[in-house]
Amino acid sequence: MSSETQGAGEAAARRSAGDGAGRQPGMTDVARLAGVSAQTVSRTLAGHPHVRHRTRAKVLAAVEQLGYRKNNAARTLSSGRSRTIGVVTLRTTSSSRTNLTFGIETAAREAGYAVSAATTASLDTAAIEGALSRLAEQGVEGVVLSVPLVHVSPRIEQLTRSVPTVTVDGSRTPATEVVAVDQTHVARLATRHLIDLGHETVWHVSGPEEWLDAAGRRTGWRATLESAGRPVPPVLEGDWTPASGYRNGLILGNIPDATAVFVASDEMAFGVIRALHELGRRVPEDVSVVGVDDIALAEYCSPSLTTVAQPFAEMGALAVAHLMRHIADPAAAPEAASVEPALIVRASTAPLGGRARP
Incomplete structure (x- = not known):
C-alpha cells in the first residue's frame, strides 16, 4: 500500500469512526486505518499465531489510536x-x-x-x-x-x-x-518443618521456572536452608504433573543421604512418593515428604501428605x-x-x- 493510499485510509477511518453522535469505533474502522481486512483484525485480536508481526503491530496501533473496544x-x-x-x-x-x-x-x-x-x-x-x-x-x-x-x-x-x-x-x-x-513464606513453612524434625538438609522438587509461584518457593526454600547454615542441594525441576514428580522421585530414591524433600505441589508429591515406594524407600521412615496446596486427595495419599495449604x-x-x-x-x-x-x-x-x- 502506498503512503498516499494509506493516508487516505487513515483519514477515512477517522471520519467513519467519528460519524454519528457518540458512535464507538468498530472493527471495520480499525481495518481501514490499519490497511487490512476485518478478518485480519479479528484474527489479530484473538491472538491467532499466524498473523505476521508487522501486520499485528499495525492492527494494534490502529486499535490504540481509535480506542476500539468490541463490547x-x-x-x-x-x-x-x-x-x-x-x-x-x-x-x-x-x-x-x-x-x-x-x-x-x-x-x-x-x-x-x-x-x-x-x-x-x-x-x-x-x-x-x-x-x-x-x-x-x-x-x-x-x-x-x-x-x-x-x-x-x-x-x-x-x-x-x-x-x-x-x-x-x-x-x-x-x-x-x-x-x-507469599510463596516464599510457603517454602519457609515447609522447609523449616523438615529442619525442625532433625533432617540435615531438604531437597526440592520445583515447579516450572517461568511460574512465579515456583520461583517464590525456590527462593524461600534456599533462603531457609542458608539461614539455618544447611547445605543447599541442586534443584530438581518438575512441571506440576505427578509424572514429573515420579521421575524426580526415582532420582531422589537413589540418593542415600536424601532424607527430606519439599515438593512444590501436592500432585508432584504423589509421584515422588510412588517412586520412593517402588525403590523400597519408606515414607516417612526413610524420606519425609512435604507438598503444597492441600488438595482434597492429599489427606488420602498413602501415607497422608503433610502439605502447606493455600486457601483457594x-x-x-x-x-x-x-x-x-x-x-x-x-x-x-x-x-x-x-x-x-x-x-x-x-x-x-x-x-x-x-x-x-x-
Whole structure:
C-alpha cells in the first residue's frame, strides 16, 4: 500500500469512526486505518499465531489510536453493564487451578455476577493477549488473571488499563491489583518443618521456572536452608504433573543421604512418593515428604501428605472483592493483598530416622 493510499485510509477511518453522535469505533474502522481486512483484525485480536508481526503491530496501533473496544454484550443491555467478569487461566487439569477458579465463580455468583473463562494453552505473551482480548470483546466488566505474566507487552498493559484487572499469582502491570499468597513464606513453612524434625538438609522438587509461584518457593526454600547454615542441594525441576514428580522421585530414591524433600505441589508429591515406594524407600521412615496446596486427595495419599495449604476459596473471594471495588472506582490506586498459607502436618513427615506422629 502506498503512503498516499494509506493516508487516505487513515483519514477515512477517522471520519467513519467519528460519524454519528457518540458512535464507538468498530472493527471495520480499525481495518481501514490499519490497511487490512476485518478478518485480519479479528484474527489479530484473538491472538491467532499466524498473523505476521508487522501486520499485528499495525492492527494494534490502529486499535490504540481509535480506542476500539468490541463490547457487544454490554451494548445489548440498557444499563450498559454486562454483570460478567472474566477469568484467564491455563488449560490444565491441575486441581489447584480448578479450585481457585471455583472459588472465584462462587464469590462472583454471590456478588451477582456471571463468570466467563478464557483459557490459554501456554504462557506465551500472544496467547495471554488473545485471552484478554476475547474477554474484552465479550464486554466483561473486569478480569481475574490467573496465569503468571512472564512478559508484560504493550497490548497486555493497554488491555489491563481498559478493563479493571486483578491478578492472583503475584504478577502485575501498572494498572492491576494483586491478591496472592507469599510463596516464599510457603517454602519457609515447609522447609523449616523438615529442619525442625532433625533432617540435615531438604531437597526440592520445583515447579516450572517461568511460574512465579515456583520461583517464590525456590527462593524461600534456599533462603531457609542458608539461614539455618544447611547445605543447599541442586534443584530438581518438575512441571506440576505427578509424572514429573515420579521421575524426580526415582532420582531422589537413589540418593542415600536424601532424607527430606519439599515438593512444590501436592500432585508432584504423589509421584515422588510412588517412586520412593517402588525403590523400597519408606515414607516417612526413610524420606519425609512435604507438598503444597492441600488438595482434597492429599489427606488420602498413602501415607497422608503433610502439605502447606493455600486457601483457594479465600483467595477467590478476595480477588472478586478487589475486582468489585476496582470496577466501582477504576481510578483508584491499585492495591495488594496477601492471603496466609498454613502448614498441615500429616503422616508423610517424621523425625530423622523415626516414625510419623500418630
